[in-house]
Structure formats: structure tokens, C-alpha cells
Amino acid sequence: MKWPADYHLHTPLCRHATGEPGEYAARAVAIGLTEIGFSDHSPMPRDDFDNWRMYASQLDEYVAKVRRAQKDFPQLTIRLALEVDYLPGYEDWIRGLAARHPWDYFIGSVHYVSDGWAIDDPQKISEWKHRNASEVWSAYFERLTKAAESGFFEIIGHADLPKKFGHRPSRVCTPLCEKFLNAAKKHDCAIEINTAGLRKDCREIYPSREILQLAFQKGVPITFGSDAHAPGEVGMNFAEAVQLAREAGFKKYCRFAQRKRESVVF
Ligand SMILES: [Zn+2]
Numbered sequence: 001m002k003w004p005a006d007y008h009l010h011t012p013l014c015r016h017a018t019g020e021p022g023e024y025a026a027r028a029v030a031i032g033l034t035e036i037g038f039s040d041h042s043p044m045p046r047d048d049f050d051n052w053r054m055y056a057s058q059l060d061e062y063v064a065k066v067r068r069a070q071k072d073f074p075q076l077t078i079r080l081a082l083e084v085d086y087l088p089g090y091e092d093w094i095r096g097l098a099a100r101h102p103w104d105y106f107i108g109s110v111h112y113v114s115d116g117w118a119i120d121d122p123q124k125i126s127e128w129k130h131r132n133a134s135e136v137w138s139a140y141f142e143r144l145t146k147a148a149e150s151g152f153f154e155i156i157g158h159a160d161l162p163k164k165f166g167h168r169p170s171r172v173c174t175p176l177c178e179k180f181l182n183a184a185k186k187h188d189c190a191i192e193i194n195t196a197g198l199r200k201d202c203r204e205i206y207p208s209r210e211i212l213q214l215a216f217q218k219g220v221p222i223t224f225g226s227d228a229h230a231p232g233e234v235g236m237n238f239a240e241a242v243q244l245a246r247e248a249g250f251k252k253y254c255r256f257a258q259r260k261r262e263s264v265v266f
């Protein structure tokens, strides 16, 4: 089988990943991938925003690293992208990032449901004790909907991230999730099937089977991503991801070049 492209790879610039882009590319070639995309955590205007992203001054260095891998691995298609945090109030900053380089795509991700707390940060896991899980999930989907409506993103990342450490809502959030998927469809956003969840406490691909089935029914397209933070994680669990996508009804995934979409049968 031809593997789908792995569109969610990090680099050591984000300060919690290991391995240079060339090592990720070598791993991709070794396991038979033909296309990958680097989408490291975008910088923020203030470098002390948190401690898990590149500094603003490193954006050009990041692009140079990806360009070097492209040159060293001509047999592999390597896309240039970013995983951009979506927070209200940062629209001009995101617009500025988009203008800086000829990106192939942006993954829009919600890690922050309120200022100062990233719901998936292992160092901030104790904050969950002070929060109501249902409220976090609601706030998350509200923000994810705004991310889809913003028009900044080709792809929305890990669309049910609050499950990472096993926190589930007591109320069913299907209506909020549907609102998000309707916005994704309307604004031409794909959602990613992200296998990193299998390596976390939730032991599940992001997003869940239920969300993927809804996405298929609504005509929201998909991409695949390992969210690799080390070369050995490239393409990890893609067999399970492909199977889940097929079971949800999908027969095609998306590729992006210069922010233009193309559908590929898998
Ligand atoms: Zn990360």
C-alpha cells in the first residue's frame, strides 16, 4: 500500500522534540513514505509566551532547516508548514507569519482554551483538577470553530485534544462538535487524523471514530499526521489511522502545495 503523507512533524527548535529534519526525512524514506510535511509549533510575538515553541527570531532558521532536508532528499516530497496556535487576538500575528514564507499549509491548533493554560501541557496537568471537564471541552470546541472560521488554516489539528490525559466531558458535546465540523466544511478546512493520541493516556487517535464519521457525512476532508517529536515517530501507527479513516467512510485524503489542495485516493 502507498502510505498517505505525514503532514505533522516537529523539529528540535520547539524545545521538546529531538532529531533534525534530515533524520525525520531519512526515517520517512526507510518506512516507504513518499511525502511528509514539517509543521513545527509556530513562534509567538513574545518568546516567554510558553516554553514549547521556537523563538520568533528562529523562523528563518526553521525554514532553512526544512529547505536543507528538501535538497538532501530529492526522492521525497517535503512540505513547508507550521502548526499555528489559534487564540483570539493573534489574528494579525498569524497574518504576518503567513506573509513571511511561501508555506504549503498551516495547521491551526487549539492548545489554549484560556490564557496561560495549554490543556495538553504535561507540566500543567494539575490545572485540570481545578477545571470542570465539560466546560473545557465546550470552550475547546468554541475556539476550534473560530479557528476554522478564521480562514487562516488548511488543516485543523488534533480535533479532540482535551481527551489527551483521559478527561472526558460529562455532557455530550456532539452539537458543539457538529458546529465545528460545519464551520470546517464551510471554510474549506481539512481535519487531521493524528496518531499521537495512541501514545498518550487516552490511547486513541485524534479525533475519535464518532467525530470522523460525522466529518465524513458532512464532507470535511482529512489529512494524516503522526505529530512526530522524534524521527522514530514518523508515520507511526499509520496502518491503524488508514483503517480508521476507511471505516469512517473516507477514500481520499488531501495534499497541499503552496496552500492549494489536491485530493489523493488511498
Ligand atoms: Zn509539540
Ligand SMILES: [Zn+2]
Binding pocket: 083, 109, 111, 157, 158
Ligand atoms: Zn498540537
